[in-house]
Amino acid sequence: MSAPRRGRRSALAAGAALPLLMSSDRSAMAQSQPSTSTQPPAATPNPAAAGSGAMRRAAFAAPNPMGGSITDVPGVKVGHFTDARRPTGCTVILTEEGATGGVDVRGAAPGTRETDLLSPTNLVEQVHAIVLSGGSAFGLDAATGVMRWLEERGIGYPAGPARVPIVPAAILFDLTVGDHRIRPDAEAGYRAAAAAQASPPAQGSVGAGAGATVGKLFGLNRAMKGGIGTASAKVGGVTVGAIVAVNAVGDVIDPASGLVVAGARTEDGSSPLGTTAAILAGNLPAGLRPGMATTIGCIATDARLTKAQAQKIAQTAHDGLARSIDPIHTMFDGDTIFTVATGKSGLTGNMAALGAIAAAVMAAAVLRAAMSATGIKGDGLPSVPSVPSWSELRGR
Numbered sequence: 451m452s453a454p455r456r457g458r459r460s461a462l463a464a465g466a467a468l469p470l471l472m473s474s475d476r477s478a479m480a481q482s483q484p485s486t487s488t489q490p491p492a493a494t495p496n497p498a499a500a501g502s503g504a505m506r507r508a509a510f511a512a513p514n515p516m517g518g519s520i521t522d523v524p525g526v527k528v529g530h531f532t533d534a535r536r537p538t539g540c541t542v543i544l545t546e547e548g549a550t551g552g553v554d555v556r557g558a559a560p561g562t563r564e565t566d567l568l569s570p571t572n573l574v575e576q577v578h579a580i581v582l583s584g585g586s587a588f589g590l591d592a593a594t595g596v597m598r599w600l601e602e603r604g605i606g607y608p609a610g611p612a613r614v615p616i617v618p619a620a621i622l623f624d625l626t627v628g629d630h631r632i633r634p635d636a637e638a639g640y641r642a643a644a645a646a647q648a649s650p651p652a653q654g655s656v657g658a659g660a661g662a663t664v665g666k667l668f669g670l671n672r673a674m675k676g677g678i679g680t681a682s683a684k685v686g687g688v689t690v691g692a693i694v695a696v697n698a699v700g701d702v703i704d705p706a707s708g709l710v711v712a713g714a715r716t717e718d719g720s721s722p723l724g725t726t727a728a729i730l731a732g733n734l735p736a737g738l739r740p741g742m743a744t745t746i747g748c749i750a751t752d753a754r755l756t757k758a759q760a761q762k763i764a765q766t767a768h769d770g771l772a773r774s775i776d777p778i779h780t781m782f783d784g785d786t787i788f789t790v791a792t793g794k795s796g797l798t799g800n801m802a803a804l805g806a807i808a809a810a811v812m813a814a815a816v817l818r819a820a821m822s823a824t825g826i827k828g829d830g831l832p833s834v835p836s837v838p839s840w841s842e843l844r845g846r
Contacts, residue, residue, distance in 0.1 A: 509709075510709075511709035513704040513711060515814035520692060522650075525752065526792065528693065529643055535628075536628030537628060541657035542579055544643060545578060546578060546579075549577055549578075549750075550755050550757055553618065554764035558781040561784055578600050583619060588634075596617050597614075620744075626742070662696055666699050666743060673837055674839065675840070676712070676820060681812075681814035690804060691749070692812040692815040695746050698783060700777040705774055710723075712821075725776065743783045748789070749812065752791075753793070761789070
């Protein structure tokens, strides 16, 4: 992650618009109007902030990310299933009328389904849903339930006598949070699809973000709660939205200040450690196994895109992860971002501008995931670690 630029308020933190020049419709140029939705809880004043400079640096950051939701994109619905038995679940992004799909996998330990199909060189052009799930590789079974829900409604790719729903999926690792034998299955995916709505979805410790944690490189006992978040912006007649389940090895970082929002904590648990800074200072992290983390998400837009363009937008959206998570794309992560393009605006976007907006809304969604999360209470449950959230530590 590059060093933050001081004294300069970023567009992301301010919720400011990014200009978008429509390559197919220059007359559509307009002032950006980011979408609005319920923001994460306002930061409770931290007494440490009033102290010395050292104390101020030790406080967890309180950014002000842009709002909105991926469901601001016409043709997109979102549904969650959250398991009541332990912190885990799945999230479904529905595009029932079909949407051009793309994907980019950057982490070294991914768990995915139907990603080869999304290559621009392969046959099928459109997807009908994207599944983000907890439960490690077991959670990929949630996509089967989504397929069943879509098939019951006659939605899918025509294949002889059948219609086959196209449902790519990606998973994150949350098996250390509670009984690992409880994980999202086909029934969980079916229920998430049935719950999908076009209204703004819940954020924080729900769906695929229910068991998510961040800042794990120095052990889960010093980590913080991750979650799922969403954001969007409407610029020049095109809407771009993001949703992301944040379960990173690294820390969640405010791109505007470079400060830690949620992540590895000092030994007393009260302050951010700063994972990369600690490594550079010679502190050796705890041992992790590949695949014990992972951030997974989806970009949606109503611009008209080809499969190659959808793939490129997924690639540029990873820049949003790089701005807001540090370190990112590690050997322990399976970071994966999908793109779905509904084409509902009828406009072909300027790819450079769309990519910049995708990165910005993805970074904002990461911040909202951490800021909306609620802590895990492990009291009396030996297999469930107590993991605090951003809102709890800011309120100390």
